Amino acid sequence: MQSALIVGKKICSSLLLRNWVRPLSAASDKLTNVEVNDKTGFAKLTMNRPPVNGLNLDLLRDLHQSIQDIEKNKCRGLILTSASNTIFSAGLDIMEMYKPDQERLKQFWTALQDVWLALYGSAVPTAAAINGHSPAGGCLLAASCEYRVMLPKYTIGLNETQLGIVAPKWFMSTFRNVLPRRIAEQALTQGKMFTSDEALKIGLVDELAATKEEALLKCEKFFASFAKTDPIARYLTKKQLRHNDIKELLDEKVQDVENFVLFVNQPSVQKGLGLYLESLKKKAK
Ligand SMILES: CCCCCCCCC/C=C/C(=O)SCCNC(=O)CCNC(=O)[C@H](O)C(C)(C)COP(=O)(O)OP(=O)(O)OC[C@H]1O[C@@H](n2cnc3c(N)ncnc32)[C@H](O)[C@@H]1OP(=O)(O)O
Numbered sequence: 001m002q003s004a005l006i007v008g009k010k011i012c013s014s015l016l017l018r019n020w021v022r023p024l025s026a027a028s029d030k031l032t033n034v035e036v037n038d039k040t041g042f043a044k045l046t047m048n049r050p051p052v053n054g055l056n057l058d059l060l061r062d063l064h065q066s067i068q069d070i071e072k073n074k075c076r077g078l079i080l081t082s083a084s085n086t087i088f089s090a091g092l093d094i095m096e097m098y099k100p101d102q103e104r105l106k107q108f109w110t111a112l113q114d115v116w117l118a119l120y121g122s123a124v125p126t127a128a129a130i131n132g133h134s135p136a137g138g139c140l141l142a143a144s145c146e147y148r149v150m151l152p153k154y155t156i157g158l159n160e161t162q163l164g165i166v167a168p169k170w171f172m173s174t175f176r177n178v179l180p181r182r183i184a185e186q187a188l189t190q191g192k193m194f195t196s197d198e199a200l201k202i203g204l205v206d207e208l209a210a211t212k213e214e215a216l217l218k219c220e221k222f223f224a225s226f227a228k229t230d231p232i233a234r235y236l237t238k239k240q241l242r243h244n245d246i247k248e249l250l251d252e253k254v255q256d257v258e259n260f261v262l263f264v265n266q267p268s269v270q271k272g273l274g275l276y277l278e279s280l281k282k283k284a285k
Helices: 009-018 057-072 102-120 137-144 169-178 181-190 196-202 212-224 231-251 253-264 267-284
Strands: 021-023 032-037 042-047 077-082 126-130 147-150 155-157
Touching (some): 032 057, 042 057, 057 102, 077 212, 102 169, 102 231, 102 253, 126 212, 137 155, 137 169, 169 181, 169 231
Parallel strands (some): 042 077, 077 126
């Protein structure tokens, strides 16, 4: 592989002697972990924020950094997955939105925008190995990738309307990029969570796999399908197809943060989030 290491160079080169999988990021306290296969050039980006990979400010910043590192290293594919055995990601960490610190709330939404822009617009081919439940923000991350492989008996979807929340435009365009418009409209208005089988049927995921290992292999097979394409032509094609969605957010990025802050601070929204958090905690008892 041609890529140059940018993080943890010494650790990585010593690892290379005994193992062809090297970590791109060396810090042990990170909420994401990146491993690059030097034979294939494929990077596995693993979210690791127990118990549910709730997307808080720190995880979002970490994800953004990792996506940028993978991109700078000119990896040949990025597979997004989870360290949990049952949850891909529970979506946005509701604690970031409930009784929030106002400055942090802005940073939080900006970090989510940045992750989406980096992942949805990535020059590197992207795939998600969805090895657990994937509601809301978790579904957004998976749907931002170019290919999805899911394990059976989990659920995935943009459930915002069920929480009394309106998904922003760029969540919706991500769904519309994957699903036929009519199905996207129904799914979004119903806030529907799909089982793995249902998700396969409507095309929200591309394949099912029995195990995480099989899911990772299927993602790699997807990357291998580009073997005969020119990487730059491939990227420019993807870029043009996704251009309008990305431009729409870039043009309204600051306004979008303001809309979010205004929305979250509404007393009725705060009340709804509080009740939802309580219901999640009661369920855990
Ligand atoms: C105009 C523009 C306007 C803009 C308008 C604004 C748009 C906002 C868009 C919002 C996007 C989102 O992603 S909103 C987030 C939506 N996410 C969800 O609805 C998922 C909710 N969670 C679940 O369904 C489940 O937890 C699930 C993920 C399946 C895992 O189930 P399990 O039984 O394995 O685990 P649980 O016992 O439920 O959860 C373990 C612990 O994690 C906590 N937990 C679970 N999900 C959590 C979450 N998302 N945030 C915080 N905490 C969470 C639980 O309370 C438990 O806490 P303890 O009891 O303390 O251990």
